[in-house]
Amino acid sequence: MSSVYCKTALLTRPLSDSLDTKARLDKLNIEAVIAPLIEISFIENIRLELDSYQACLVTSSNGVRALSKTxxxxxxxxxxxxxxxxxxxxxxxxxxxxxxxxxxxxxxxLVKEKFDPKKGTIVHVTGSVVAGDLVGDLKKSGYTIKSEQLYKSDAVDKMPELVEYNLRGKLLDFALFYSPRTALLFSELVISSGLGTYCNNIIACCLSQNVSNALHLPFSQIRTAEKPNQESLLSLLEI
Structure with missing residues (x-):
């Protein structure tokens, strides 16, 4: 039995993350158009001896998936x-x-609340692109942090045909953005493809103000989640 969707939302997250979000959108009767702008690949032949660390910091699901392999x-x-x-x-x-x-x-x-900097090194799982300075902030508080790059996150170099098709056809109601990097990349690809004017019927929904600030397109609205989590972001679709 096929579903009848009432709205359509563009997902530009990496594929695994987009599939997770799609499952949530299905329950909201919103059709997902999946067109990842970031491609994830795990670095092979890495083995971590986690017993030597007091804790592990992960800032994405892809970091967890990579960690599980090592x-x-x-x-x-x-x-x-x-x-x-x-x-x-x-x-x-x-x-x-x-x-x-x-x-x-x-x-x-949370790290400061839960862990004593005197009780050992903390490992931080990263990809090839790291946003912010989490390690620097913790080192200022006396923590010893070791970063381990376990995966690569490579940006696509051209606009996916599926996105162009949906933009030109005015088929999208929403576009969801979870990171400043993806928001900026989407803006650059749309502008370089001459598709900026095709965004004026779309509501952009962003995980945080930093994500919203990275968008440079004439969306009909740009909505920002009250809290930087998926629950809050998806609530923007119900306004």
Whole structure:
């Protein structure tokens, strides 16, 4: 039995993340148009000895997926930036998980609350592109942090045909943006393709003000989530 959708939303997140969001949109009777602007690839042949760390920081679900491939240790304390990342960690078998339920600043605060800088090094799982200075902020508070790049996040070099088709056809009601990088990349690709005027019927929904600030297109509206999590972002679709 096919679903009858009442609205359509563009998802530009990496594929695994977009599929997770699609499942949520299906329940809201919103059709997802998936066109990732960032491609994730895991770095092979890395093995982490997690027993030597007091905790592990992860700021994305892709970080958790990469971590799962590098170690069988599931008892190390995981500190995640938000609920979606924490859920991925739980699904991957990690047993000791704390979520900051916010952004990088909230993650720093949670680390300070839960962990003593004198009790050992904390490992930070990263991709090839790192936003902000989480490590620097923690080092200022006396923590020893080791960053481990476990995956690559490469931007596409041209506008996906599916996006152009939906823009030209005025087929999109919403466009969801989860990171400043993706928002800026989308803006650049739309402008370079001469498609800017085709955004004026679309409502952009952004995870944070930093994401909203990275958009440079004439959307009909730009809405910003009250809290930097998926629950808050998806609530923007119901306004």
């Amino acid at each position: 170690s069988r240790n599931r008892s190390i304390p995981i500190v995640s930036v938000g609920a979606a990342t924490a859920d991925t960690a739980a699904q991957s078998g990690f047993m000791n998980i704390d979520s900051a339920e916010g952004d990088a600043a909230d993650l720093v605060a």
